Amino acid sequence: MGVEVRVEGLSKSFGSQLIWGDVSLTLPAGEICVMLGPSGTGKSVFLKTLIGLLKPDKGHVHIEGVDIATCSERQLYEVRKLFGVLFQDGAMFGSMNLYDNVAFPLREHTKKSESEVRSIVMEKMEMVGLVGAERKLPGEISGGMRKRAGLARALVLEPEILLFDEPDSGLDPVRTAFLNQLIIDLNEMTQATCLIVTHDINTARTVPDNIGLLYHRHLAMFGPREMLLSSEEPVVRQFLNAQRIGPIGMSEEKDADELAAEADQELPPLPPIPIQQLPSSGVLRPTQRPPGQWCADNGVTPPPGSFASDVVTTQ
Incomplete structure (x- = not known):
């Protein structure tokens, strides 16, 4: 089962440049979360801060009673043994075949025998669909296969927190769809707490239980998927619905002239909220909310056409 990650008042700068400040949120145990934001807003920096690769200037990150910002x-x-991380390019050792890449954390951090290592490695490679490719080198396979190999390696120590740094980067829409389904199925099987850093709007609208948006050096909003997908907050509405009208421009923020030119333009209506993607079993994950539940509980009328899909089976 995953563990809760509680972030309080986190700030990070490089020199005089503030990346983001006073970020507070909770990644609920066992749930899938997505962190969005325009390019350059520090999403990957946030992920690296969560695992202690970067030290924050202020704030706290509480995991299992330990504040990793000060421990x-x-x-x-x-x-860090609680974490599994899938880096953008898979971060494979180029001189090792896939089997040895996946086995590396077990050989480095455990005293398991080679027969035990083999059993675990082959189990994880089967989970990500790479059985038969274990002797290939990273340079001999596609980017999508390297991502899956990186995911297998992230899983071998049975992590309770899984971090995905732009897992869709460089993948075509079909491979992205397969990878999204794999993440959902892994969450159902392991119940690990998952955080996905991504630019892919379809992923953000259909995969997570919760969504966060970093913008202009702060956390604009974080909460249940339906809360953000029904939000009238300008920056949230613009980004999640891929609209041109709003405060975000080519250089992150639009200037006063650009905003003034849009003042008389009518915002397009919010698109329908799609059904959240199910695991391959067709059954809601333990942490997954039934369609429309958040809206109903909070008295929010979702956009017309929301949750239109086949009947969802609940547990």
Whole structure:
């Protein structure tokens, strides 16, 4: 089962440049979350701060009673064992075949025998559909296969928190759809807490339980998927619905002239909220809310046509 990650008042700068400040949110145990934001808003920096690769200037990250922003190196080493990370390019060792790449964390951090290592490695490679490719080198396979190999490696230590840094980067829409389904199925099987950093709007609208949006050096909003997809907040509405009208421009923020030119333009209506993607079993995950539940509980009328799909089977 996944664990809760609680972030309080987190700020990070590089020199005099503030990346983001006073970020507070909670990644609920066992749920899938997505972090969005225009390019350059520090999404990957946020992910690296969560695992202690970067130290924040202020704030706290609480995991299992440990504040990784202030803990000792020994405590950090132990907490990091809770994490599995899929980096943007898979981060494979080019001179090792896929089997040895996936086996590396087990050989580095455990005292398991080679027969135990083999059993675990082949189990994870089967989970990501790479059985038969274990002797190939990273340079001999496609980008999508490298992503899946990286995911298998992230899973071998049975992590309780899974981080995905732009897993769709460089993938075509079909491979992205397969990878999204794999993440959902893995969450159902492992119940790990998942955070996906992505630019893919379809992924953000259909996969997660919760969505966050980093913009203009702060966290614009974080909460249940339906809350953000029905939001009238200008920057949230613009980004999640891929609209030109709104505060975001080519250089992140539009200037006063651009905003003034849009003042008389009518905003397009919010598109329908789609059904959240189900695991391959066709059954709601333990942390997945039934369609429309958040809207009903909070008295929000969703956009017309929302949740139109086949009947969803509940547990």
